[in-house]
Amino acid sequence: MYVLDTLLHRLRRGCETMRWPEGPAPSLPDRHGGALRLDPARCADGCTACVPVCPTEAITRPGPAPARLDLGRCVFCGECVRACPTGALRHTGDARLAARRREDLVLGGTDGAETVRLAGALEEKLRRLFGRSLRLRQVSAGGCNACEADTNVLGTIGWDLGRFGIQFVASPRHADGLLITGPVSEGMELALRKTWEAVPEPRLVIAVGACAIAGGPFVGHPQVRNGAAAVVPVDLFIPGCPPHPLTILDGLLRLLGRLETPAAGA
Amino acid sequence: MNAADAFRPLSNASAVPWAEVPERPIETLVDATATALEAGARLCAWFGVPEGDAVRVVAVLARDAENALAVARSRPVRGAYPALTLRQTQAHLFERELWEQHGLEPRGHPWLKPVRRARDGAPVQGPFFQVEGPEVHEVGVGPVHAGIIEPGHFRFQCAGEEVLHLEIALGYQHRGVEEALTGGPHRATWAQIETVAGDTTLGHATAHALVLEALAGSEAPLRAQWLRALALELERLANHTGDLGALANDVAFQPTSAACGKIRGDFLNLTALVCGNRFGRGLVRAGGCRHDLEPDRLAQLRERLETALAEVERAAGWLWDAALARARFEQVGVVSPAQAVEIGLVGVAARACGLVRDARFDQPCGWSRLAQLPVAVWPGGDVLARARVRALEIQHSGGYLREQLAQGPDDAVRAEPGSPAPEHLAVALVEGWRGEICHVALTGADGRFRRYKIVDPSFHNWTGLALALRGTAISDFPICNKSFNLSYCGFDL
Numbered sequence: 001m002y003v004l005d006t007l008l009h010r011l012r013r014g015c016e017t018m019r020w021p022e023g024p025a026p027s028l029p030d031r032h033g034g035a036l037r038l039d040p041a042r043c044a045d046g047c048t049a050c051v052p053v054c055p056t057e058a059i060t061r062p063g064p065a066p067a068r069l070d071l072g073r074c075v076f077c078g079e080c081v082r083a084c085p086t087g088a089l090r091h092t093g094d095a096r097l098a099a100r101r102r103e104d105l106v107l108g109g110t111d112g113a114e115t116v117r118l119a120g121a122l123e124e125k126l127r128r129l130f131g132r133s134l135r136l137r138q139v140s141a142g143g144c145n146a147c148e149a150d151t152n153v154l155g156t157i158g159w160d161l162g163r164f165g166i167q168f169v170a171s172p173r174h175a176d177g178l179l180i181t182g183p184v185s186e187g188m189e190l191a192l193r194k195t196w197e198a199v200p201e202p203r204l205v206i207a208v209g210a211c212a213i214a215g216g217p218f219v220g221h222p223q224v225r226n227g228a229a230a231v232v233p234v235d236l237f238i239p240g241c242p243p244h245p246l247t248i249l250d251g252l253l254r255l256l257g258r259l260e261t262p263a264a265g266a
Numbered sequence: 267m268n269a270a271d272a273f274r275p276l277s278n279a280s281a282v283p284w285a286e287v288p289e290r291p292i293e294t295l296v297d298a299t300a301t302a303l304e305a306g307a308r309l310c311a312w313f314g315v316p317e318g319d320a321v322r323v324v325a326v327l328a329r330d331a332e333n334a335l336a337v338a339r340s341r342p343v344r345g346a347y348p349a350l351t352l353r354q355t356q357a358h359l360f361e362r363e364l365w366e367q368h369g370l371e372p373r374g375h376p377w378l379k380p381v382r383r384a385r386d387g388a389p390v391q392g393p394f395f396q397v398e399g400p401e402v403h404e405v406g407v408g409p410v411h412a413g414i415i416e417p418g419h420f421r422f423q424c425a426g427e428e429v430l431h432l433e434i435a436l437g438y439q440h441r442g443v444e445e446a447l448t449g450g451p452h453r454a455t456w457a458q459i460e461t462v463a464g465d466t467t468l469g470h471a472t473a474h475a476l477v478l479e480a481l482a483g484s485e486a487p488l489r490a491q492w493l494r495a496l497a498l499e500l501e502r503l504a505n506h507t508g509d510l511g512a513l514a515n516d517v518a519f520q521p522t523s524a525a526c527g528k529i530r531g532d533f534l535n536l537t538a539l540v541c542g543n544r545f546g547r548g549l550v551r552a553g554g555c556r557h558d559l560e561p562d563r564l565a566q567l568r569e570r571l572e573t574a575l576a577e578v579e580r581a582a583g584w585l586w587d588a589a590l591a592r593a594r595f596e597q598v599g600v601v602s603p604a605q606a607v608e609i610g611l612v613g614v615a616a617r618a619c620g621l622v623r624d625a626r627f628d629q630p631c632g633w634s635r636l637a638q639l640p641v642a643v644w645p646g647g648d649v650l651a652r653a654r655v656r657a658l659e660i661q662h663s664g665g666y667l668r669e670q671l672a673q674g675p676d677d678a679v680r681a682e683p684g685s686p687a688p689e690h691l692a693v694a695l696v697e698g699w700r701g702e703i704c705h706v707a708l709t710g711a712d713g714r715f716r717r718y719k720i721v722d723p724s725f726h727n728w729t730g731l732a733l734a735l736r737g738t739a740i741s742d743f744p745i746c747n748k749s750f751n752l753s754y755c756g757f758d759l
Contacts, residue, residue: 009580031538075547144755152414170412190386190388218441221442
């Protein structure tokens with residue numbers, strides 16, 4: 001009786017797709033914490049409590065300048081927030097994290113901002129090309145299957161990526177760009193390069209997760225290239241380990257200029 | 267000397283002084299291991315420990331009937347030794363790995379090729395097995411696949427639609443995990459352990475915590491063991507639900523596919539409710555857990571769990587009801603029980619061949635000593651059996667969580683574990699959602715890791731997928747692959 005049952009189920013449940021971005025964003029789990037904020041003014045003189053607890057050496061403080069936090073490297077474990085005695089490092093609860101330039105993910109230090117400088121939209125020509133129809137090829141290059149899974153989830157009924165005209169395709173020839181996960185293992189370097197070359201120009205590259213941005217937990221290993229940018233030019237960086245699906249979707253929509261209002265998790 | 271004397275027994279999640287691990291000439295170790303495996307033991311790990319310019323081989327066996335593990339090591343070896351694979355097929359990848367990692371040649375190994383070493387931007391794969399004949403053609407798939415999936419290369423030898431042989435070549439995901447763990451624990455160690463296989467974060471993290479605690483001669487507080495057991499079942503629920511949905515999707519059965527895709531996310535969100543991260547990152551640490559399950563949170567977890575369990579039960583029911591879906595799974599991708607034993611299958615794939623093989627039951631440690639769940643077994647060895655085992659485990663894990671959430675121990679959730687003892691060997695087996703996860707750590711005189719060996723269940727099971735394809739139509743590869751759903755990075759490390 002599955003035919004009747006599935007039909008009834010569908011009728012009763014109605015549309016299960018979230019209303020965001022028109023409606024409210026799904027809330028992040030309370031222990032997730034979202035993005036990080038670094039308030040350099042609160043960095044106590046000589047304090048380096050946050051530096052040794054960071055698993056990926058995302059935080060440095062070599063001199064008297066305030067601590068410097070690279071959210072591209074960050075795996076969002078929150079150990080630095082726990083260690084910080086002055087509250088200079090805090091969770092913001094904001095899911096939005098994607099940036100267009102690598103340096104926009106760097107907080108504090110001498111010239112860094114307090115929070116991530118969120119990605120702006122593509123320039124007009126590309127936006128006209130991709131804004132309402134973006135086909136992506138996904139390449140996992142040493143990814144652990146968590147970024148992959150939380151990218152995949154965007155295709156489920158709850159998120160329904162297709163409603164934005166974004167779709168993952170089975171061939172680079174059909175794609176407008178790549179979505180890359182993983183630190184780029186040496187074993188995947190050639191395949192990644194070939195896949196990128198097979199995508200017709202103009203093409204976009206989106207690096208998802210700490211690994212694809214900067215090598216993540218594997219940064220510095222001789223077996224990895226410390227992120228996608230070592231092999232191909234990257235247009236959008238989406239931090240996280242893995243990024244929450246909302247963070248990924250926010251990044252994609254931001255890039256396409258489809259988020260005029262700062263809604264996601266704010 | 268009989269085979270029993272050659273090994274030092276130990277229980278799961280415990281440590282022995284390295285000096286007490288029996289030392290044999292390599293020929294004796296090979297012979298004793300083969301004899302023990304012939305008598306029904308399983309090979310959990312077979313790896314090298316460098317010593318000067320030589321290598322010691324360590325064997326870790328599981329004697330499931332006795333609920334015990336057994337370890338032994340060889341005297342330092344150089345050059346070559348008689349291959350264990352010649353007597354025990356389940357050793358074939360372990361010996362390839364040993365050869366690749368330490369240059370120790372298993373003499374007589376029938377297919378000695380690299381496992382995951384890369385050169386010039388791609389894994390070094392060597393020649394592929396080829397079937398010759400006028401009607402035979404070869405199909406290569408990957409490394410980049412048609413979806414959001416990790417990379418691997420599949421080389422099929424086909425006669426028409428029928429697959430005569432499949433060779434699976436991995437290594438694309440190799441990130442140097444074991445090498446990096448040597449000399450640790452380092453500051454990045456936990457982050458690396460949690461991403462060995464990202465969908466099995468809790469399984470690998472639990473194994474690592476157990477190894478650290480065993481080395482320190484301590485145990486996490488009961489509440490932490492309880493919470494880890496709950497989290498492990500949540501991980502199982504999420505992944506099994508996702509797999510049922512993916513199987514349904516591959517036979518174009520949308521109702522179950524659409525529902526399970528969402529419910530899987532609901533289970534991941536339950537893990538996130540516990541620790542903030544959908545994959546359980548940051549929850550398990552040596553000495554316990556980093557978060558507790560306070561009464562409010564527990565109540566919320568129970569409520570949301572009930573909804574998700576009811577929904578997945580219903581969505582799975584549609585799949586079994588629909589003859590058009592069921593018929594696509596039956597008698598497809600069959601692995602026989604004899605093959606499963608021979609190649610040492612573990613986890614869901616083994617239980618779908620009718621083997622009662624589950625580390626939670628056979629090698630209980632942590633909370634599974636105190637509270638057990640029934641082993642889910644289904645005969646047949648086909649795609650349907652692997653789907654059925656998953657559905658059964660969803661029911662069992664759900665029941666277990668219901669029961670356990672009603673009453674947990676109320677001690678602390680974390681205690682100081684102590685430091686790892688020097689020159690000890692510790693072994694931990696954890697039944698992750700795919701199957702048995704094995705972590706083996708050997709400490710040096712400084713108490714740091716001299717060698718850290720990780721065996722993901724996928725290491726045992728990829729061979730099972732290759733065998734499942736024999737005699738199967740190549741068009742059924744996607745459902746066969748989904749029915750195993752093995753880890754690429756867990757294998758590649």
